[in-house]
Amino acid sequence: MKKTFEVSDRLFELYHRVHRLVNESMTEEGVSLARSKFLFFLSKLGPCRSTDIACALNFAPRTVTEAIDGLERDRLVMRKPDPEDRRAKIVSITETGRVVLEAAEHPRKQLLEEIFSALDDEELDALYDIVGKLVDRTDEIRKRKDEAEEAAAQVAVAR
Numbered sequence: 001m002k003k004t005f006e007v008s009d010r011l012f013e014l015y016h017r018v019h020r021l022v023n024e025s026m027t028e029e030g031v032s033l034a035r036s037k038f039l040f041f042l043s044k045l046g047p048c049r050s051t052d053i054a055c056a057l058n059f060a061p062r063t064v065t066e067a068i069d070g071l072e073r074d075r076l077v078m079r080k081p082d083p084e085d086r087r088a089k090i091v092s093i094t095e096t097g098r099v100v101l102e103a104a105e106h107p108r109k110q111l112l113e114e115i116f117s118a119l120d121d122e123e124l125d126a127l128y129d130i131v132g133k134l135v136d137r138t139d140e141i142r143k144r145k146d147e148a149e150e151a152a153a154q155v156a157v158a159r
Contacts, residue, residue, distance in 0.1 A: 018115060025111050029104040031076070038067055039076060039093055039101040047092035049082065076100060 023033040031039065041053060054064040068091055071077040076097035082088040093101075116124060 018112075021111055021115075022108050025107040026104040029107055030100045031104045033108075035067065035071060035076070036101055036104055038064075038071060039097050042077060042091065042093040043098060043101060047080075047090045049088050050091055051088075053091065071097070 019033065026033050026036055037057060038053065041056060042048070045056075050064045050068055051061060053059070053068075054061045057064070059067075068077060068079070072079060075094055077091050078094055079089040079091055082090050119127060
């Protein structure tokens with residue numbers, strides 16, 4: 001029987017290999033995996049401030065600003081003044097950004113189909129269930145940690 005750390009190491013190895021292959025295939029179509037995250041976010045949720053993007057994607061604000069600068073330079077997104085706050089800008093995906101994102105999705109999906117074709121339907125279903133259990137467990141752990149941090153902050157404020 002495999003040990004926890006051996007399985008964990010294999011999962012990380014798989015993640016990095018898939019990530020690298022997907023990034024390469026998407027980059028060949030004009031947008032890296034990292035850039036596609038921004039475009040996908042904007043295409044699904046619509047125009048928003050860069051601070052909203054940073055919060056949603058868990059990126060540093062400076063990282064988001066730099067990414068948006070590049071996306072804007074390539075005409076994949078555009079910035080407009082925020083009507084509610086003249087210091088802020090609203091970022092939205094352009095039609096060119098939508099076309100590039102859509103073009104990059106096809107090779108990504110093809111590659112993932114090819115990778116997961118190593119599993120039969122039963123194995124794929126089992127993997128889905130197993131990964132789901134691990135996702136649920138990480139959510140439980142995150143919730144406990146957040147609650148502990150919140151309780152510690154309340155104690156510190158009460159002092």
